[in-house]
Amino acid sequence: MQNKINLERGFSTPEFEERLIKAQDVMQQYKLDGLLLTTPQNIRYFTGYDSQFWESPTRPWFVVVPASGKPIGIVPEIGESEFKKTWLEDIKTWPSPRPEDEGISILKSTINDLKKTYGQIGAEIGKEMAMRMPVRDLFKLKEIVKTNIVDGSDAIWEMRMIKTNAEVERIKHICSIASDAYYDLPSKLKIGDTEREAVNKLKIDIINRGADNVPFMPGISGKGGVSQIVCGPSDKVIENGDILFIDTGSTFDGYFCDFDRNFAFGSTTSEVEKVYEILWHATDAGINAAKPGASTFDIFNAMNKIISDGNTVGNNVGRLGHGLGLQLTEPPSHRPGDNTIIKENMVLTIEPGMEYANGKMIVHEENVIIRKDGAELITKRAPKEIPIIK
């Protein structure tokens, strides 16, 4: 329970004002008269509003951020009383469900009322974004508004990629909670646990330590490594010689950590030990390469050189780390072709992986925040040698 510190949830009005100023600056750069937002993360970023009702796809929620002035909320009546507690002043509602006009007519007049400087607004229609509204309604909206709806995702990511201090505090907090839970996990694991049992031990500990939620926790085991890292846990019993890979995206106040750990059961092999050590050093190289002015490709190369020297079979992950924040994964990606320039206050994963033999993969992962002089590690570094569960 050592993580139950008094980091308050929620953000101050000056925090949202700071975000809005940054947004309006970026909007001018991208020649946008406004932003149309529909996803929980983007709405939360600009308003602080969070809802359990995101889980129900019935009702869309909208926020319009104008090029000047405060964001405007357009929300189903069921959310009105709580939305009024945000720093927003202009909140419009409609009685939902109402499929024939699920907020679209209010959205139309709100968008048409925006000051038209550039004649276009940005929506979440591009990079690593999926709108949370029926596309049919977006088509309808495009026809009835007197402005162009263009891709606003690059503008949105440009803001969200650089974290404020208050955002960093939350990410550090959830990283600390998960780090401590991972650290205590070996004492709770035993040969004969199923993958699901092992995962639940960690999940419950993370909840008890003060996390809000655990939306992401794959747990996969295999002899000397795992064949994949995207599905699981299953009811497979973990046996002598297995390696258990657990990854987690747990959240505090909406913000994610994203890092994994590996545990050997019973015994290990010199090959596993060697691969684990290579990845540990690749992680170091990635952390050292992650500094303002470097590119995501530089970070990739620093890790990839060490992995390649270690005779990897391949890696189907497609990248060696990425951004994180209100989402488990956010731009940029450490991979050839991304070439984003690293800036102060980006929060990134450093995630080298190796398939060292067919179907035997080991992946390491740590989280860092970029400071003026380089990366600050915000996870408690994985042990240099793979922990062995007896």
Add this chain to the structure above:
Amino acid sequence: MQNKINLERGFSTPEFEERLIKAQDVMQQYKLDGLLLTTPQNIRYFTGYDSQFWESPTRPWFVVVPASGKPIGIVPEIGESEFKKTWLEDIKTWPSPRPEDEGISILKSTINDLKKTYGQIGAEIGKEMAMRMPVRDLFKLKEIVKTNIVDGSDAIWEMRMIKTNAEVERIKHICSIASDAYYDLPSKLKIGDTEREAVNKLKIDIINRGADNVPFMPGISGKGGVSQIVCGPSDKVIENGDILFIDTGSTFDGYFCDFDRNFAFGSTTSEVEKVYEILWHATDAGINAAKPGASTFDIFNAMNKIISDGNTVGNNVGRLGHGLGLQLTEPPSHRPGDNTIIKENMVLTIEPGMEYANGKMIVHEENVIIRKDGAELITKRAPKEIPIIK
């Protein structure tokens, strides 16, 4: 731990064949040459494939269901090995992330290869659906495929609204787990708990009893009722005279329950007792009205009559229940204007609520499966009198 029965996760190939036959029948009715699927729930419905990686928005996943023949998977390389374990035979991959062509060129050729009978395919662009892909890529796709992409949501909901026996089994199982956890909760609650502490007690118990996940668990308290049911829990301390409302959408093998419970702390008032009783009877009326041949409006009316007689101030929820299954809420909605005809094997919530005084709301909820002769209750009925936590 009494719910840890041996209901296996995952479905048999005959189950998917049955779903496919139903789908292809509906597709013919809607004159569709295929379905383009992107959401976790729709992909899981047709393939059984589940992934922790849905949580990362970086990579889209696609399934095309042709009017004849088996579904085709188009998935990022990272998911290939696990996707190959599904009953699908035709699986195409691309190295992702690759934002300049995130699966779109393979999707194009797959769609163009479909037999063209009607010249149109259905996508998740309508009712209560949001596509899980960048809309920009959908625009691009619309331009490069030789078929029309139209709204397929009505066709998809027509299938998914009627549950198979195997689906019903899973929903019943998670309802049973949550019912037992709710039943045991009063012994764990105490005056002075925060809303968050109360919620976590239930959440951890539900996980320990064998649920896979708890994506939805609002917990809100207030004097004599709650002012809203969409946000929370917070760190508010629950005091004498408060009512704690907890709702949960927990999952087993992808399938949701969705029902709530109310707990009075310390003492209660005759007004609360009366409202609770009215809602208990309204629930009864809703359950009795839910039978094949009735409409969602009939179910609404049966409950609404009792609520109106009880002098409700209003209800901003906009409906008195809905469908559930792979999603927390699915069509239909018990509300004026919906008018869906109830059929055998629909799974529905019966959810009457009353704001009996300004800011004081109580909501009841149970889940039923529609049988030939009427509704079968699949939650353990809320107690007839509100439980009081001393």
